[in-house]
Every structure is written in structure tokens, then in C-alpha cells.
Amino acid sequence: MALLSRIAVAAVTLLAVYYIVGSVLSYRRLRLFKGPPLASFSRFWLFWKECRGTLPHAQVAALEKYGSPARIGHDLLVTDDAELIRHINAPGSRWTRSGWYDAMRMDPRQDNVFSTRNEEAHVDLKAKEAGGYNGRDINTLEPDIDSQVGEFIGLIRKHEGKVVDFAPKVRYFVLDVLSTVAFGRPFGFMAADEDKWDYCQTSDDFTLILGLTANHSSVRWLLSQDWVQALAAPKTTDKHGIGPALAFAHKAVSERYGPDAKPRKDMLGHFVNKGLSQVQCECEAFLQIMAGTDSSATILRCAIFSLAGNPRVYAKLRAEIDGVLGQNASVRYPDVLKLEYLKVVIWETIRLFPPLFGLKEKCAPVGGDEFNGVFYPEGSTVAGCDAAIMRRKDVFGDDASFFRPERLLEGDDALRRKRMQTVEVAFGSGKYLCLGKHIAMIELHKTIVAIMRNFDFAMADPMRAVDDVLHNVHQQKNMNLVFTARE
Template identity: 45%
Template structure:
């Protein structure tokens, strides 16, 4: 059979492809041409990919916002903002903006969406209503006692193994949060602190793959490729793996299966809440993975940030120690582990945590929202259909018009009797994306406050 494509047609086909590509690129460029940003970002995703590969995404977003203004264009159809008012508008209950395709990359279990990856607003609201009690910690009766138990293990480890010796507190913070969240999730800690080692090379592999994961999640083609059935079979972490995320997944699946057996013991932990609310076994497995994999990184990040900032600021550290010592003298702190309600009374502790999180928010990714099909004008700025707007939390926390000219400095005092507008803007900007995604904010606060009171007393 004669071929319909002769060699003479190849140049015309190539020319047609190039013309089509040029027209599409020009149209894409024009759609958001009224927004400024890195020039290459207007016509390709190269800028975004380069920042991900070099682990500069939060810093690069902040630099773009300061140079080009907010919102800044960082992709052909992608903007980034640090404007609390725009962020509030996009996430309002009756907003026409929806979750963009970035959230598809947060689907950790190929069988079902979790509360973070679910993009359908109606289904997400239904899931949230069922799970909010567990993720906020309000319906988990053992929350504080689980943290107490694991914090005591950590303090014992430090006393026995690192008395007068250097230690990697960043790694121990990760061990601690992994143990706490696993115990909160399904009743048993993984045992990272007790073993005092990176079990299953979980942290090692996660750190090595982080840039690649961010690159995949931020771009449609690699994300769809990795999430295809073929690639899921070949490359996705599996419960039978001996290392990394797959090993954690396997432990979660086994723990969930035990609790879904007939006549299984009823517990008032996170998994017990899911079961009581009628979640399927598959859905509970997906949520348990999310709690461990996403929640542990956020919580450990918050702990590391606050400790690093305090160590580098002798004045703030000295004041925190003095306030803790005074609370001890006044009989306001329990021994050996402080109660969360007692930690709440140490005002400067809260200020130290807020200030650390303001400078280095423990949040991951673009968390972009998609403009309505008809487009929308917000505060006099038109966002065409198909526009995605990403969230730069670090940019919000360092806005000089909100926090002053010293916005890049660690100064906890700014949170002592702050301007109500300042607190409203940052409280929303930090807390709402977390609550809307996995609602671990309460768990972060409980762990941070209790650990940071114990830290000056023991270390």
C-alpha cells in the first residue's frame, strides 16, 4: 500500500506544526500579558521547572513578587500572589474559583482522592464535614496523651544518648513527629525515636526525591504520566516495599485492616473517628497516608524553624527561658511534661512560634486556584478563564506593608498585642490553606508548644 505521507510533505508538516505552536504560544502569552513576570515564564514552563530542580521555589516566588509586583506571572497560565485579600476571595465558601490541577498531584493512593487532592467542591465539603473532627484533633481523645508519651521518649533519648554531645535536632524532630502522627492516626508509633534511626530510609529517600516530586506535581504532562495505570504499576510506592513511602503505606494498610475486622476494638483515635463517620477502608487508608506523609513534614518543619530561629537569637531565647522559669516558680507548669493548656498561658512562646512560621511557613507547593469559566475581575484586575493563581505563603509573611521594614527579621515581639489587621491577614493566610487541605494546624500548635516548653527545661 502506498504511503499517503511522502518525503516531500515532511517540510510542510513540520512547518504546520511550528506555525500551530507559535500561534498557541502567542495566544497563551497574550491572555495574561497584562501581568509582569520573568520573561521566559510567559511562553514556557521552563522557569517553573528550573526553580523546582534547584529547590528554590519559595524563594523564587518571593523574589518575583518583589520585583514584578503581585500577582506575578510565573507560567504561561500561572500567576502567584501574596495578597491576603485575593487569597481570601479565592477560598471563600461561595467563591467561583476552584482547585486547579496541581491538587491532582496530591493523590497518594491511586484508588481514591484524599481530602487534600479532592477537587470537586461538593465532594470536598462532604469529606471535610466527616473528617474535620479528626484532622483538627478535637475528636481525638488521646491527642495530648499521645504527644506526652512520645515527647517523654524523645527527652529520655536526648538525656541518655546526647548528654553533653552534639545532636541533629532537625532529624530528631522528624522522628518525633512521625511517631506522634502515626500514634494519633492508628494507635501505634512507628518507633523512630526508640530506634533512634531513620527507619526504612524514609527521610533519606524523601529528601532525595523532593525536587523531582515538586517538578512532577507542578507540570501537567509528567504528573499525568506518573499517575497513569502503567506507571503506577511500574514505579508507584507499594505496601510491599521495604523502604521509603511504600513501607509507611504498608504499615498504614495493615493497621487500618486490623481495625476494619469484625468485632475489632473501638478506639477514639483518628482512625476510630473515620470508622465512626462511615469512611470505607480504602478511604481510611488514603487519609492515614496523608496524615503521616504530609502532616509529619509540616509539623517537623515548624519545630525545626522555631528552634533554629531561637538558637540564632539569644535575646528571644533568653526571654523564653526566663518566662518558662517564671512559670515553674509560679507553679503554672506540670512536670515532667507541660499541659497544652499551660503552654497556652506563656504568651511569648506563642509569639516565637508565630514569628518562625511567618518567616518560613511549613507549607508545600503551589496550591493554585483556577479562575471561573467566564473569568472574573477581582479588585479591578481581570483574570481570564483558565488562569491559575498560586499561593506564596512566605511572601505573605514578609510583606513590608503589613509587617514593617524589618519583615525579614525574626522579632517575636511583633506578636505581642499586634495590630488586629496584621493578625487577621496572617492568621488567615497561614491557617486557612492548612485547614482547607489537611487541617493539621491544631496538631502543629499542640506539639510545638509542649516541646518548646520542655526544650529549655531539659536541654
């Protein structure tokens, strides 16, 4: 017993020494960068802000107080410089994905395209999947989205003339779009008009855990243990939560690998044709469900709610839609792309409400790297703060906190290009550009047009703010609107 006690004391002592030495080395490595005092020695500052759902706002405050880049962890810097992010993400850059991405390995069996840290493997997998996401090699993308836009218009009509919380309705719509595009049929959230399987509530709870897991290696280690996975990870046999959605996806995937499988020219068929295994497709399915929903949902919600609160922008956009598209019943995506004001309404929404707040840390290369006179030592990591990047007054003007889409059309070519390149960082850039960007753009353009052509809408209570908690994504509710049919 005494021997065990001595071993335990020795182990704890070694761990303490390891932590102290590591903290001192990390402190010295980034000692020239300023930040919250606690952040110099640990990531507890991050942990506390994440738990409170205020991490993006806290990063903005740190950048304003200490300058950019600011130190927000013993080994972590945060920046509001879009040019630095593009430099880090550029093809050929020696910067690499950090351990943050290990938490994006949703399925313990295998990495997905977002969690893959090996550069060669990531390039190879992304190349295989690209034709399915950008629609180049499939013929079902726009028709699938159109079918669910029609269902969404029908869902809004069910609540016409009544106060409706728009936030969950949009989530149902995006989940059904995602499943139709990715798996060939909708989950059925809009048909049920309810949170099937308690999926949405479970997903909201999951995003907090995901943030803590991604930001802290100790939490990643704990949650990667087999016994924790067995107790807590979603399973296809679950009756509630994320598990039933996984089961839905796995069933769709298994049908493509069964003895009676027939080739189909859709996204899943594209993955099969490019040689992805059944397990790979199942892993990508989990990523699509978790990562492909909240981003599009946030942009669509905030665009419609911002229009409802800005009569001038609302009227200008409606006039453009009516003038360019007229009474045409069928509108294709190339037709919608003629709506220049709609484009900037969407991008201005993305600027003011960047949909994803994950740190997406990248590791400085061996020997470090210098950019714009700042040296980033080997072993340090850098994250971008979209909330700060998108509201820089030196880029977007003194009214950067206002919803004013015209700013993206103003100025000379150089200013317009700089502003658009900055906003586009919300979807990543270079070798880390988001694969789902094209799908999101079709979905957003066509849905906003459909809503504007079919309904008048207004805030139910302009004095009541939307409830918005920030755990890697916007968790929104009480986005109360009233829709009435256009005459």
C-alpha cells in the same frame, strides 16, 4: 513503513500546532501581567527553578521585580497578597482547585481530602474527618502527643553534651507522633534513632518529583500511566523507602475493618465511625504520612534553632515558661495556651520559615473575577508565595526579615489582627483551611515547653549555616546544636 512515517509526522505536527496555539492564547489571556520573559509562553521557568531547589526565592525575586501579581507561567500568576488568598479561599468563593491538586492523589485508587477537586465532595469529606483532627470527637489526641514528647526528651538526653544534628531527630519525633495519633502506635524512628527503611532520604527525593508533577500537566500525565506506577510508585511490599510506612499504616487500618475489630475513640476510629471505607482510610493514611511530617518538623526545628541564636528571645521565653508553669510535672494544653510569648514565638517562626512551598494553584471562575481593581481572566490560575507574603515590609515593618516575635504583639488591634491573619495564611484559610492545624499547634507548644524546661541548648558552631534545600518543603541538615540538662 512510509504510512507510519507520515502518521508520525502528522501527529508531531498536530502536537506542535496544539502547543503553539495554546501558548498564544495563554499569552494573550495574561498579556497585561509582567513576569520573566520565558514564563509568558511556557512553564519551563518553573521547571528550572524547581529542579535547582530555588523556586520560592525565584518567586520572591519575580514579585520584587515585576510587582504583584507576577506572571510565572503561561497560565499562572503568583501573588504576595494575603487578602487575595483569603478572597480566593473564602466560603462561597467561585474559585476552585486547579490540576495542581491532582498530583496530591497519593493513591491511584481514590482521591484524599487534599486532592479532591469537586467542591461538594471536598466539603463532605472534610466535615467527616474534622472531628478526628480537631480532637472534638476523640479522647486520645493529647495523651498520644504527650507520650511521644516524653520519648523525644529521652532521645535528646541520649545525645546530651554532644554535637547533634537536630534536623533528623525532629523528623523521627514528628513521624512517631503522626503514626501514634493516626494509627495508634509509633513507627519506631526514635527508638531506632535512625532513618528506618531509608524513609527520610526517599521522601526527600520524592518531594522534588512531587513538585514537578504538580506544577506540570505533562509530568502528571506521564506519572499517572499504569506502567510508570508499576515501576516507580511506593508499594506495601517494598522493604525500603516509603513502602514500609504504607504497609504499617495499611495494617493498622485493616485491623479496624477485620472481624475482631473493636470501636476505639481515636482518629482512625473516628474515620470508621463516620463511614469512611477501608480504601478511603488507606488513602488518607498516605496523605497523612507525606503531608503531615515536614510542616511540623520545619517549624519545630526552626523555632529551637532561632531561639538558640537569639539570647534575648530565649531568656524571655524561658522566664515566661518558668513563671507561669512553675514546677508542675503535668502540663495540659490549656495551661500551655496561657503562654502568650510562646504563641508569638511559634507564629514568628512560621512567618520567617513558612513550611510548605507548593503552589496550591486555584482556578479563576467562569467569567473571571475582579479583586482590588485587578481582573483575573477565566482560565488563569493564581498561586500564593508564602515566602513573599510573610516578609512584606508594609505589613510586618522594615525589619520583616528579622526574628522578632514582639512584632505580633505591637500596635493597635487592627495592626495586630492584620499581621496575624497574614501569618495564618500559611495554614490555608476559609474552605481550604488545613485540617491538621490543631494537631500541629498542640505538638509545637508542648514540645517547645518540654525542651525549654529540661535543657539548655546552644548552636554548636554559630558561624556555620544550616543546609536548606527547598523542594516544596525545607530539606534541612547540619542543624547542629548542643543540649545540656538544666540544673
